[in-house]
Amino acid sequence: MDAARVDVVVVGAGQAGLSAAYHLRRRGFEPDPAATRSFVVLDAEDSPGGAWQHRWESLRMETVNGIHELPGFAVPPAGPRASARDVLPAYFDEYERRFDLSVRRPVRVASVEREDADPRGRLRVVTGSGSWSARWVVNATGTWRRPFWPRYPGAGTFRGRQLHVHDYVSAEEFAGQRVVIVGAGISAIQLLDEISRVAETFWVTRDELRWDAGGFDTAARIAAIAGVEERVRQGLPPGSVISVTGLHWNRWAESAQARGVLVRHPMFDRIEPDGVRMPDGRLEHADVILWATGFRADIPHLAPLGLRTAAGGIRVANGRSLDDPRLFLIGYGPSQSTVGANRAGRDAVRAIASDPGESVRSPRLRSSAVR
Known part of the structure; x- marks a missing residue:
C-alpha cells in the first residue's frame, strides 16, 4: 500500500x-x-x-x-x-x-x-x-x-507488591501497610505526603538530597529548562529537572516535614522477600515498594x-x-x-x-x- x-x-x-x-x-x-x-x-x-x-x-x-x-x-x-x-x-x-x-x-x-x-x-x-x-x-x-524501573538484586523474591507511580491510584489501597517509596522527584514527595496519612512510609533515594532554599519560581524554571537543554544538545539522556536544579520546597514537602515523615534514607542494597536490606545490614520490613523513579x-x-x-x-x-x-x-x-x-x-x-x-x-x- x-x-x-x-x-x-x-x-x-x-x-x-x-x-x-x-x-x-x-x-x-x-x-x-x-x-x-x-x-x-x-x-x-x-x-x-x-x-x-x-x-x-x-x-x-x-x-x-x-x-x-x-x-x-x-x-x-x-x-x-x-x-x-x-x-x-x-x-x-x-x-x-x-x-x-x-x-x-x-x-x-x-x-x-x-x-x-x-x-x-x-x-x-x-x-x-x-x-x-x-x-x-x-x-x-x-x-x-515508558516508566523506568531500576534493576535491583532480589526484586523477584519480594513477597509484597511492587508498583510504579505510572500505576498508582490512591493512598487508600495501602492503608495500614508499610510502604517503601523510592525516588527523589516531586512525585515521590507528593505521594510520600499522601500515603503517610494512611500508612507507614519509609523513603529512600539513591543520592543525598540538595534542597534549594528558593521556590520553584520563574527564574528556577528557566534555569531548569536551560540545564536540560544543554544536556540534549550534547546528546546526553535528558535527565530530570532536579538533576540540574536540586529540590525545591513545595506544599507537599512542607506538609510532610511538619508531620515528621520527610525523612530520607539511603538507597537499599537489595530486595528480600520481606523487605529491603539497607547498607548497614538491617532489614527494613515492607509490604509495598513504590517506585517513583521517573x-x-x-x-x-x-x-x-x-x-x-x-x-x-x-x-x-x-x-x-x-x-x-x-x-x-x-x-x-x-x-x-x-x-x-x-x-x-x-x-x-x-x-x-x-x-x-x-x-x-x-x-x-x-x-x-x-x-
Missing part, C-alpha cells in the same frame, strides 16, 4: 503535540492530505487527554504542578478539588474539536524511516494502520508509556534513523534534531514537562515555516467555535 503524503506528521496528541497542531493551523496547514499544505496528528491513545487521563485519582486541580494552558483556549474554570484526570482530558477533547485538528486515534507508530538517501528527502511514518510520507516529523510522544523518552520508533549517540541520547537543539533536521523532538528533554511544551510546539512549526523550501502565509486561525 502506498504511503499517504502530507507535509507534516505530528506523532502524539499530548500538550506538545496539540500545541504544534494549533500552530500548524495558524500557519495555513490543514489536516487534510489533499490540501496544499497538509498535516496529520497520530495518537496512540483511545481518547483525548494525553497522559492526564491516566494520572492518579487523587491528583486535584489545586495540586497539579505547573500547568501551562494550551495556546489559544484557556482551561475552563474548575474547582480546586476537581480531579485533574477528569478536567484536563475533557479540555483536550474540546480543544481538538474547537480548532478542527482531526486527530487520528488510536494509531500506534511502529517506526520512522528515511525513504531514500537524500538528506532533504521524505520520512516514512509506519503505523499499524498504514504509512505516511512526510517532509517533516514532529515527534511529541512524551514519556508516560520515565524515559518514548522514542523506540525513531531507532531506524540511527540518531542515538554513544551516551544514549539524541542530539537536539531548540527542539530539532541536529543530525536529521527533518525531525523535531518536542516533549523531549526540556519540553517533556508542561513548562516548555507549548513553546516547543510553536518553535517547531516556526522552524518548518521558515525552511527555505517552504513559503507559508499566516492567516487568522479559525475554529469551530468562532467563525
Whole structure:
C-alpha cells in the first residue's frame, strides 16, 4: 500500500503535540492530505487527554504542578478539588474539536524511516494502520508509556507488591501497610505526603538530597529548562529537572516535614522477600515498594534513523534534531514537562515555516467555535 503524503506528521496528541497542531493551523496547514499544505496528528491513545487521563485519582486541580494552558483556549474554570484526570482530558477533547485538528486515534507508530538517501528527502511514518510520507516529523510522544524501573538484586523474591507511580491510584489501597517509596522527584514527595496519612512510609533515594532554599519560581524554571537543554544538545539522556536544579520546597514537602515523615534514607542494597536490606545490614520490613523513579523518552520508533549517540541520547537543539533536521523532538528533554511544551510546539512549526523550501502565509486561525 502506498504511503499517504502530507507535509507534516505530528506523532502524539499530548500538550506538545496539540500545541504544534494549533500552530500548524495558524500557519495555513490543514489536516487534510489533499490540501496544499497538509498535516496529520497520530495518537496512540483511545481518547483525548494525553497522559492526564491516566494520572492518579487523587491528583486535584489545586495540586497539579505547573500547568501551562494550551495556546489559544484557556482551561475552563474548575474547582480546586476537581480531579485533574477528569478536567484536563475533557479540555483536550474540546480543544481538538474547537480548532478542527482531526486527530487520528488510536494509531500506534511502529517506526520512522528515511525513504531514500537524500538528506532533504521524505520520512516514512509506519503505523499499524498504514504509512505516511512526510517532509517533516514532529515527534511529541512524551514519556508516560515508558516508566523506568531500576534493576535491583532480589526484586523477584519480594513477597509484597511492587508498583510504579505510572500505576498508582490512591493512598487508600495501602492503608495500614508499610510502604517503601523510592525516588527523589516531586512525585515521590507528593505521594510520600499522601500515603503517610494512611500508612507507614519509609523513603529512600539513591543520592543525598540538595534542597534549594528558593521556590520553584520563574527564574528556577528557566534555569531548569536551560540545564536540560544543554544536556540534549550534547546528546546526553535528558535527565530530570532536579538533576540540574536540586529540590525545591513545595506544599507537599512542607506538609510532610511538619508531620515528621520527610525523612530520607539511603538507597537499599537489595530486595528480600520481606523487605529491603539497607547498607548497614538491617532489614527494613515492607509490604509495598513504590517506585517513583521517573520515565524515559518514548522514542523506540525513531531507532531506524540511527540518531542515538554513544551516551544514549539524541542530539537536539531548540527542539530539532541536529543530525536529521527533518525531525523535531518536542516533549523531549526540556519540553517533556508542561513548562516548555507549548513553546516547543510553536518553535517547531516556526522552524518548518521558515525552511527555505517552504513559503507559508499566516492567516487568522479559525475554529469551530468562532467563525
